[in-house]
Amino acid sequence: KAGVTQTPRYLIKTRGQQVTLSCSPISGHRSVSWYQQTPGQGLQFLFEYFSETQRNKGNFPGRFSGRQFSNSRSEMNVSTLELGDSALYLCASTRTSERNEQFFGPGTRLTVL
Amino acid sequence: EDKVVQSPLSLVVHEGDTVTLNCSYEVTNFRSLLWYKQEKKAPTFLFMLTSSGIEKKSGRLSSILDKKELFSILNITATQTGDSAIYLCAVGPQTGANNLFFGTGTRLTVIP
Numbered sequence: 501k502a503g504v505t506q507t508p509r510y511l512i513k514t515r516g517q518q519v520t521l522s523c524s525p526i527s528g529h530r531s532v533s534w535y536q537q538t539p540g541q542g543l544q545f546l547f548e549y550f551s552e553t554q555r556n557k558g559n560f561p562g563r564f565s566g567r568q569f570s571n572s573r574s575e576m577n578v579s580t581l582e583l584g585d586s587a588l589y590l591c592a593s594t595r596t597s598e599r600n601e602q603f604f605g606p607g608t609r610l611t612v613l
Numbered sequence: 614e615d616k617v618v619q620s621p622l623s624l625v626v627h628e629g630d631t632v633t634l635n636c637s638y639e640v641t642n643f644r645s646l647l648w649y650k651q652e653k654k655a656p657t658f659l660f661m662l663t664s665s666g667i668e669k670k671s672g673r674l675s676s677i678l679d680k681k682e683l684f685s686i687l688n689i690t691a692t693q694t695g696d697s698a699i700y701l702c703a704v705g706p707q708t709g710a711n712n713l714f715f716g717t718g719t720r721l722t723v724i725p
Contacts, residue, residue, distance in 0.1 A: 543656075543713075548710070555710065588654070590655065600711065600713065602713060604649075606655045607654050
């Protein structure tokens with residue numbers, strides 16, 4: 501069974517730009533969560549989507565948004581990029597929103613210059 | 614404020630040693646505790662524990678949860694260089710949410 505896939509794997513942007521990251525969950529998994537990982541803050545929850553609805557949101561500014569499509573694929577968008585947005589963005593999927601064990605994709609490394 | 618604390622922050626051992634990694638938590642909405650191994654990129658799922666006192670085992674790795682004292686340990690026996698990684702502990706909330714709350718991890722280095 502294929503794992504979680506994320507595209508692109510690496511991205512370099514400049515301040516003020518916006519970026520869209522994509523995540524395809526494991527087949528049959530309907531819940532997709534996004535996390536930001538930085539050396540200083542570790543892994544922090546951004547948001548979770550289930551059945552195209554955002555179920556939970558972490559403590560991030562409104563510049564961070566996401567959506568989920570009917571095939572469970574998800575995208576996250578960051579607008580007006582700041583230097584501090586440089587991080588590894590990880591997507592994780594789980595079969596339903598009632599289970600906690602999440603399976604992570606390889607991540608997208610975003611560098612903001 | 615929810616908190617997950619892992620110790621030690623880093624550990625260097627020799628191949629063949631046994632290591633114990635610790636995770637303590639204070640969260641208001643607990644359902645499960647999860648362990649992940651992170652080498653280069655994606656954290657890899659190891660264990661999920663929901664009940665106290667029941668040891669989970671997978672090869673040389675084992676983990677146990679104490680819900681009364683609010684901690685978990687991850688044991689690795691007969692360590693190998695391939696065990697070198699960051700080990701992350703996370704707490705999963707009750708139903709209706711799937712936002713894992715992670716500790717900062719323990720960096721394990723196994724030297725030949």
